Amino acid sequence: MSTQKAGFVAVIGKPNAGKSSLLNWLLDEKIAMVSKKANATRKRANAIVMHGSTQFIFVDTPGIHESERLLNKFMLEEAMKAMGDADLILFLSPATDSLQSYKDFLSKNPKAPHVVLLTKCDKISNEQLLKKISEFGTYQSNFKALVPISTKRQSGKSYLLDELQKFIPEHPYFYDPELITTQMVREIYAEYIREAIFEFVSDEIPYSSNVIIDKVEEGERLDKIYATIMVEKESQKNILIGQNGSTIKKIGVRSRNMMEKIINKKIFIKISINYSKNWTKNEKILTKWGFS
Ligand SMILES: Nc1nc2c(ncn2[C@@H]2O[C@H](COP(=O)(O)OP(=O)(O)OP(=O)(O)O)[C@@H](O)[C@H]2O)c(=O)[nH]1
Ligand SMILES: [Mg+2]
Incomplete structure (x- = not known):
């Protein structure tokens, strides 16, 4: 070897x-x-x-x-x-x-x-x-x-x-060679939802949004995912929801399709929207959400 x-x-x-x-x-x-x-x-x-x-x-x-x-x-x-x-x-x-x-x-x-x-x-x-x-x-x-x-x-x-x-040192493997990432599947799910927000919503909203995966219920054939999108202002909530809920629906469908691909299972997804005033500038909240 x-x-x-x-x-x-x-x-x-x-x-x-x-x-x-x-x-x-x-x-x-x-x-x-x-x-x-x-x-x-x-x-x-x-x-x-x-x-x-x-x-x-x-x-x-x-x-x-x-x-x-x-x-x-x-x-x-x-x-x-x-x-x-x-x-x-x-x-x-x-x-x-x-x-x-x-x-x-x-x-x-x-x-x-x-x-x-x-x-x-x-x-x-x-x-x-x-x-x-x-x-x-x-x-x-x-x-x-x-x-x-x-x-x-x-x-x-x-x-x-x-x-x-050529530029990598001799060293035993750090991780099981079967792994593709050390990230948790929850973090990947949250990124999929963020990507969908970037895709469907313009202006400052993608930069004002954070996605929190509240709960994942794993089933044999179906995983249920409950997520919340946090924005910075109440007015941004309505934009994310869209007319008759059309925008949030598109975000849900797109992220669900991506999740199903990576997990090879059916996914049920429920996304809520909430706001946390000026969170991108709030040190306490940033720390709580892992940005510190
Ligand atoms: N034509 C072309 N577009 C590419 C290629 N690689 C990436 N892109 C596009 O470039 C854009 C930015 O790609 P990302 O991979 O998000 O770039 P990034 O460096 O991670 O960006 P940040 O996370 O914002 O710093 C996307 O629209 C990609 O589809 C490529 O090889 N060819
Ligand atoms: Mg990037």
């Missing part, structure tokens, strides 16, 4: 870079929420990926950005913690973007061992891709490797893992 390798890989980049999509793609399972809207991910999430005798633990993080909101400060700290604990950092830079976010990352973390992932390569031509790679060439003494990917095209996964495994 070949020697086991195992390590933590922090997935870092600005909001919307494609970090959560990368995790889902690597697993072929949807555990992390993805949205067209930036700042979707709030907490660290992990994907355990086996490749030969290497166990990677990819840690998804909230996009790096500055903001005054208390919740956003927590999100920035989540990303920083993941970097501090990592054996390797994957810095994601959309191929369509300038190098500015990478330059900012380098100036703040000059010594951090990292690989650059050029994401969303399906959005540019081969010619533009070559140009982008040569722009990054200026910084090749800083990174260990540069890998272009596209989760949309679904190509290059094993090349990526082959590359990354």
Whole structure:
């Protein structure tokens, strides 16, 4: 048997870079929420990926950005913690973007061992891709490797893992190789509901919402899930409910379908809506809900 390798890989980049999509793609399972809207991910999430005798633990993080909101400060700290604990950092830079976010990352973390992932390569031509790679060439003494990917095209996964495994230390596996994440299924359910809110409701509401899974009743063929969406203002409740309950219904159906896929069982879901005044700025409530 070949020697086991195992390590933590922090997935870092600005909001919307494609970090959560990368995790889902690597697993072929949807555990992390993805949205067209930036700042979707709030907490660290992990994907355990086996490749030969290497166990990677990819840690998804909230996009790096500055903001005054208390919740956003927590999100920035989540990303920083993941970097501090990592054996390797994957810095994601959309191929369509300038190098500015990478330059900012380098100036703040000059010594951090990292690989650059050029994401969303399906959005540019081969010619533009070559140009982008040569722009990054200026910084090749800083990174260990540069890998272009596209989760949309679904190509290059094993090349990526082959590359990354070179930088993972010899270490016994941290987790049972059968596991795909250490997250609890409840947390994944809550993220599905959040993703549906991002999909169907606009403006500030997705950013003002938090999902709490109140109860899960497991049955042999059917699981019953009771959840509450907490918003910040009473007026936001009505928007989430929608005309004749149409919006909350769509949120319920979409999240239920996703839950059924991952659990392979029928799901009954009941979502209530409530509000907690200005919770994104309230330290006590943030702590209670695990943002501290
Ligand atoms: N065309 C294309 N779009 C992609 C690709 N990967 C991700 N996206 C899209 O980019 C958007 C953002 O993706 P996410 O995975 O949520 O990005 P993120 O970095 O996790 O964003 P935050 O959690 O907000 O920091 C979504 O609309 C994805 O569908 C890709 O390879 N190609
Ligand atoms: Mg994300």
